[in-house]
Amino acid sequence: MKFFHSCWLFLGLLFPAFNWAVDIVPPSFDARLLQANDFYKHTETSEDFNETWSYSLFFTNGTKAYINFASLPIPSQGRKIGCDLSFFSPKWKNPSVGRQYPPERLIVQKDKKRMTIKEEYFMENIPGKGHRVFFSADKGGRFFVDITFTSAVPGIVPGNGIWKVGKEQMTQFIHIPYGKVTGRIGFNEDTIAVSGYGYMDHIFQSASSIDLVDRSLSFSMPYSDSMYAGRVSLSKNGFPLGYGVFIQNGKPEIITPKQILENGKNYSGKSFPKQELILTWVSSIPELKIDVSKVQQKFSILNNFDGWFAKKAAKLLMGGEVWFYRGRSFQEKKAIDWSLTGL
Numbered sequence: 001m002k003f004f005h006s007c008w009l010f011l012g013l014l015f016p017a018f019n020w021a022v023d024i025v026p027p028s029f030d031a032r033l034l035q036a037n038d039f040y041k042h043t044e045t046s047e048d049f050n051e052t053w054s055y056s057l058f059f060t061n062g063t064k065a066y067i068n069f070a071s072l073p074i075p076s077q078g079r080k081i082g083c084d085l086s087f088f089s090p091k092w093k094n095p096s097v098g099r100q101y102p103p104e105r106l107i108v109q110k111d112k113k114r115m116t117i118k119e120e121y122f123m124e125n126i127p128g129k130g131h132r133v134f135f136s137a138d139k140g141g142r143f144f145v146d147i148t149f150t151s152a153v154p155g156i157v158p159g160n161g162i163w164k165v166g167k168e169q170m171t172q173f174i175h176i177p178y179g180k181v182t183g184r185i186g187f188n189e190d191t192i193a194v195s196g197y198g199y200m201d202h203i204f205q206s207a208s209s210i211d212l213v214d215r216s217l218s219f220s221m222p223y224s225d226s227m228y229a230g231r232v233s234l235s236k237n238g239f240p241l242g243y244g245v246f247i248q249n250g251k252p253e254i255i256t257p258k259q260i261l262e263n264g265k266n267y268s269g270k271s272f273p274k275q276e277l278i279l280t281w282v283s284s285i286p287e288l289k290i291d292v293s294k295v296q297q298k299f300s301i302l303n304n305f306d307g308w309f310a311k312k313a314a315k316l317l318m319g320g321e322v323w324f325y326r327g328r329s330f331q332e333k334k335a336i337d338w339s340l341t342g343l
Contacts, residue, residue, distance in 0.1 A: 027159030051204035059196035127175035144186035152179035215269035215342035234269030
């Protein structure tokens with residue numbers, strides 16, 4: 001069951017200099033481009049080690065697809081490979097699916113630049129132009145995604161991307177801050193050609209994120225001359241964590257969070273906000289305003305559990321029900337796609 005709170009509340013940890021706690025050691029601030037070895041599965045460093053590759057895909061017909069692949073431990077069952085997909089599509093009534101497999105089903109094929117699970121799910125080619133994500137499942141309906149990035153802004157990370165948090169370590173990579181995508185998606189008998197844009201990041205850590213943070217906010221934008229992408233969260237003490245990318249005329253720059261404000265005050269992350277959130281940055285980058293008052297999709301992780309007992313057990317293990325609130329807002333007529341996650 002740990003799959004459902006380990007692989008979605010995935011966050012990087014990066015405080016502004018004046019907010020660093022004594023047990024937080026960030027990587028260097030020197031930005032570097034991500035490499036092939038950053039993408040592949042990493043060595044497990046603890047029993048609670050978990051690793052997640054995540055895609056947010058936004059299509060011109062209004063449909064959205066969210067995909068996660070994860071390696072993580074599940075109590076009483078050992079290590080598992082998890083795969084999940086959720087669609088935002090009023091036509092399809094927002095279906096979702098989650099699957100689990102033994103760890104040996106995940107095969108890393110570096111010679112083919114590929115990671116595959118039963119050939120039913122795979123990530124192919126190093127993130128960037130030509131990267132492909134494939135997902136097919138038959139559970140509660142027939143799900144299908146086959147999407148290729150036809151262009152991509154280079155992925156960057158501060159230093160080695162590793163934050164030391166007490167005795168634990170967390171790593172966050174933003175592999176594709178923005179890229180054009182094309183391909184096909186389907187649910188049941190309805191399969192359609194799509195195009196649009198996508199965002200992809202990757203988290204691995206030695207402990208479960210739910211013990212470290214209260215809420216996670218991811219954001220991305222259709223292409224413009226200046227745009228944002230990334231993932232920022234709030235610690236148990238209300239500090240903004242994570243990093244983002246500011247893209248200006250196609251060139252990415254790392255940005256670190258200074259504050260998250262709601263109604264002019266620091267947003268604690270203890271509950272879902274009902275007004276506009278304002279993200280400010282340590283650098284002189286303009287603030288990012290995200291209006292979360294209009295939610296397009298409210299999605300519960302428990303949707304992917306079968307039966308009352310499984311749902312009840314998962315809720316107890318997670319300390320509550322984990323929700324995803326998703327939507328689109330606008331800043332100076334520029335669209336911002338966002339997802340806010342937490343109990």
